[in-house]
Amino acid sequence: xxxKEMIAMLLAGGQGSRLGVLTADVAKPAVSFGxxxxxxxxxxxxxxxxxxxxxxxxxxxxxxxxxxxxxIGIPWDLDRNxxxxxxxxxxxxxxxSEWYTGTANAIFQNMRYMELYNPEYVLILGGDHxxxxxxxxxxxxxxxxxxxxxxxxxxxxxxxASRFGVVITDEHKQIQEFEEKPEHxxxxxxxxxxxxxxxxxxxxxxxxxxDQPSCDFGxxxxxxxxxxxxRIFAYEYNGYWKDVGTLGSYWQANMELIDLIPVFNLxxxxxxxxxxxxxxxxxxxxxxxxIDKAIIGEASEIYGEVHNSVIGSGVYIAPGxxxxxxIIMSSSSIGENTVVxxxxxxxxxxxxxxxxxxxxxxxxxxxxxxxxxxxxxxxxEDSVIPSNVRIxxxxxxxxxxxxxxxxxxxxxxxxxxxxxGEKL
Amino acid sequence: MRAVGIVLAGGxxxxxxxxxxxxxxxxxxxxxxxxxxxxxxxxxxNSHIQKVAVFTQYNAKSLNEHLNSSKWxxxxxxxxxxxxxTPTTTPKNSYWYRGxxxxxxxxxxxxxxxxxxxxxxxxxxxxxxxxxxxxxxYHIAKKADFTVVTSDISGRDDPSRxxxxxxxxxxxxxxxEEKPISADGSQVSTGIYVVRRRQLIELIEKAIEEExxxxxxxxxxxxKGVKRxxxxxxxxYWSNISSVDSYFKTNxxxxxxxxxxxxxxxxxxxxxKVEDLxxxxxxxxxxxxxxxxxxxxxxxxxxxxxxxxxxxxxxNNCSIKNSIILNDVYIGDNTHIENCIVESRDTIRANTNYVxxxxxxxxxxxxxxxxxx
Numbered sequence: 001x002x003x004k005e006m007i008a009m010l011l012a013g014g015q016g017s018r019l020g021v022l023t024a025d026v027a028k029p030a031v032s033f034g035x036x037x038x039x040x041x042x043x044x045x046x047x048x049x050x051x052x053x054x055x056x057x058x059x060x061x062x063x064x065x066x067x068x069x070x071x072i073g074i075p076w077d078l079d080r081n082x083x084x085x086x087x088x089x090x091x092x093x094x095x096x097s098e099w100y101t102g103t104a105n106a107i108f109q110n111m112r113y114m115e116l117y118n119p120e121y122v123l124i125l126g127g128d129h130x131x132x133x134x135x136x137x138x139x140x141x142x143x144x145x146x147x148x149x150x151x152x153x154x155x156x157x158x159x160x161a162s163r164f165g166v167v168i169t170d171e172h173k174q175i176q177e178f179e180e181k182p183e184h185x186x187x188x189x190x191x192x193x194x195x196x197x198x199x200x201x202x203x204x205x206x207x208x209x210x211d212q213p214s215c216d217f218g219x220x221x222x223x224x225x226x227x228x229x230x231r232i233f234a235y236e237y238n239g240y241w242k243d244v245g246t247l248g249s250y251w252q253a254n255m256e257l258i259d260l261i262p263v264f265n266l267x268x269x270x271x272x273x274x275x276x277x278x279x280x281x282x283x284x285x286x287x288x289x290x291i292d293k294a295i296i297g298e299a300s301e302i303y304g305e306v307h308n309s310v311i312g313s314g315v316y317i318a319p320g321x322x323x324x325x326x327i328i329m330s331s332s333s334i335g336e337n338t339v340v341x342x343x344x345x346x347x348x349x350x351x352x353x354x355x356x357x358x359x360x361x362x363x364x365x366x367x368x369x370x371x372x373x374x375x376x377x378x379x380x381e382d383s384v385i386p387s388n389v390r391i392x393x394x395x396x397x398x399x400x401x402x403x404x405x406x407x408x409x410x411x412x413x414x415x416x417x418x419x420x421g422e423k424l
Numbered sequence: 425m426r427a428v429g430i431v432l433a434g435g436x437x438x439x440x441x442x443x444x445x446x447x448x449x450x451x452x453x454x455x456x457x458x459x460x461x462x463x464x465x466x467x468x469x470n471s472h473i474q475k476v477a478v479f480t481q482y483n484a485k486s487l488n489e490h491l492n493s494s495k496w497x498x499x500x501x502x503x504x505x506x507x508x509x510t511p512t513t514t515p516k517n518s519y520w521y522r523g524x525x526x527x528x529x530x531x532x533x534x535x536x537x538x539x540x541x542x543x544x545x546x547x548x549x550x551x552x553x554x555x556x557x558x559x560x561x562y563h564i565a566k567k568a569d570f571t572v573v574t575s576d577i578s579g580r581d582d583p584s585r586x587x588x589x590x591x592x593x594x595x596x597x598x599x600x601e602e603k604p605i606s607a608d609g610s611q612v613s614t615g616i617y618v619v620r621r622r623q624l625i626e627l628i629e630k631a632i633e634e635e636x637x638x639x640x641x642x643x644x645x646x647x648k649g650v651k652r653x654x655x656x657x658x659x660x661y662w663s664n665i666s667s668v669d670s671y672f673k674t675n676x677x678x679x680x681x682x683x684x685x686x687x688x689x690x691x692x693x694x695x696x697k698v699e700d701l702x703x704x705x706x707x708x709x710x711x712x713x714x715x716x717x718x719x720x721x722x723x724x725x726x727x728x729x730x731x732x733x734x735x736x737x738x739x740n741n742c743s744i745k746n747s748i749i750l751n752d753v754y755i756g757d758n759t760h761i762e763n764c765i766v767e768s769r770d771t772i773r774a775n776t777n778y779v780x781x782x783x784x785x786x787x788x789x790x791x792x793x794x795x796x797x
Contacts, residue, residue: 035703036719074495075698258705266702267722277698281688282456282716282731284679291712295703298457298719299688
């Protein structure tokens with residue numbers, strides 16, 4: 001008989017539209033982070049390190065990269081005879097066929113997957129945070145409190161609490177009230193979007209709310225459980241937890257890794273983060289190269305200068321190029337004498353010679369000022385940038401561009417250049 | 425592929441000096457992220473050889489650790505797999521491997537129970553890429569009994585530590601002298617052989633009956649007059665690492681763009697065990713030039729013309745020149761290292777000096793207490 005005490009359901013179907021062109025072709029959990037990782041590596045590694053060896057990954061938006069990255073789960077030791085990792089896309093049914101319309105709806109549509117493992121507890125995870133967390137400790141808390149539902153929460157500064165969903169607990173950490181983005185927060189414990197449900201409780205709630213449009217954990221399932229008088233507890237987590245949902249926070253979280261002793265330390269022996277390694281060869285630093293403060297992935301070749309940056313695997317930085325305060329993801333190349341400042345450059349991007357990135361005035365982006373801000377240049381996957389162009393601040397580029405796309409050789413601050421190529 | 429693979433990785437070499445105290449030559453770390461045996465295993469995997477036996481004997485701990493899973497080289501299939509054979513005592517035999525032929529003889533069942541018609545035999549100390557199916561095609565076309573892959577090492581290495589080979593115009597080996605006192609020619613055996621499986625079984629059984637235990641001396645060289653033994657010359661990169669000098673030189677070759685591109689960028693890839701280390705980290709004050717740096721390294725000092733293997737920590741104000749720092753070495757502040765090979769898992773104290781004088785390579789073995797960082 002198959003029996004797993006706790007299985008995890010990892011919601012990885014979201015686009016993450018606030019990451020702009022970075023998520024044009026890939027789901028947010030598949031976006032690179034910290035040189036060689038992808039965001040989803042963190043929850044997946046947390047699972048295996050916590051002893052959770054059965055993980056359903058729910059995909060919907062642009063799943064190809066996630067599928068190839070996860071494969072059969074070898075890098076995370078999630079290739080198991082029983083359990084392991086399973087990719088769960090929406091599928092056609094004999095009666096109603098629909099996309100995943102909300103987080104809880106997605107889980108509801110995979111009821112049979114969960115029943116297969118006969119679990120006592122189900123752990124619900126998102127795929128968009130950088131953190132190391134022992135879910136087993138949270139489960140112990142859940143059991144000790146005889147809880148029906150446990151929410152992972154993190155204390156945030158009270159002045160920022162109005163950006164989060166906060167919980168108000170009694171002295172035993174039992175949750176009395178929820179406040180979604182309150183104007184005057186009465187608590188600084190923010191929900192992290194990580195839940196442990198006792199399986200019968202989750203099952204009952206999902207079935208009861210099956211006709212709820214866009215059924216969501218935070219908006220529907222948790223309030224429903226609360227109304228039913230279920231025992232809901234707040235587990236307080238005090239480690240590093242970083243949302244990388246916006247370009248600014250994504251850039252910031254990467255930059256923090258370069259600190260002398262980073263708050264989020266990838267170099268600890270304990271609690272390793274696993275990822276699929278395509279390259280194992282060392283990086284080459286040339287005679288004329290200058291590197292100070294950087295992390296650099298495997299097989300990269302550095303001929304130019306790198307200051308205060310996160311460089312992925314297989315990146316080529318040509319002689320004379322200067323990269324400063326930037327993120328360059330795997331397999332991209334920077335041409336000779338090009339100066340890259342405060343840029344996020346996605347995978348497989350080719351930038352020509354003698355370009356200047358991130359120059360000029362700080363003018364807000366004209367199309368999506370809330371997405372492309374922080375004075376950054378953001379360049380999407382597989383983009384091509386010709387030689388001799390100057391690119392302003394708060395700009396975004398995606399696609400194979402040529403010199404005719406840059407009037408006078410310039411893309412001014414605040415502009416967006418998206419070329420939908422012949423990509424089939 | 426119509427062949428099984430045999431990797432001879434049992435050997436030790438006194439020419440490796442202290443470096444072989446802790447591991448077999450086949451387990452020597454190479455080019456930052458690899459071990460020597462990765463090259464032969466990757467070539468076998470890429471040639472679609474699915475069933476490979478590795479014979480180990482001398483200090484196989486590192487090697488066994490490296491081979492703890494066969495998935496990195498894509499073996500471990502239902503059809504085929506990676507087998508590691510160490511000497512075992514049986515009612516019939518209580519010897520160690522008395523030589524390469526004896527190693528095969530003691531595991532002759534592996535060959536007898538295979539159905540592939542050919543065998544590719546290779547040593548674990550060669551750095552190269554080779555499509556063995558090309559060698560096999562040649563072997564068949566020449567109607568050869570044995571094919572020996574050869575390389576011209578003039579100007580690179582000393583032929584007198586190899587088997588020196590002379591052929592006739594057709595490629596047939598007419599002279600094969602093992603480790604000659606003075607070498608006449610620079611065409612040497614790479615230790616890679618192709619032979620028909622039944623032929624090999626027959627020759628091995630005969631040799632053991634006559635108490636002869638060496639594959640090269642007692643079989644290939646002995647039979648070269650009566651059997652058809654051919655040379656298959658290769659002109660791509662090949663290097664044997666079984667001496668301190670050639671080990672050092674081979675590693676340093678990877679600082680050259682053409683060698684790096686050949687192994688790391690051109691098809692097919694070389695595979696190795698994945699160790700899940702974070703990217704290399706350069707802190708301010710680091711100054712790195714003309715060097716290879718592997719994952720998990722943290723650099724605070726100067727590194728020039730050197731190779732840092734995985735998980736090397738270089739302290740503040742250090743200077744490392746023309747050196748190879750093997751895996752998991754901690755180097756304290758203000759240390760100077762030049763012309764050295766620093767043994768893996770070493771802990772080098774702060775304010776120390778290690779210099780190989782007069783261009784001679786010094787091997788540094790320092791097992792100091794390492795405090796938790």
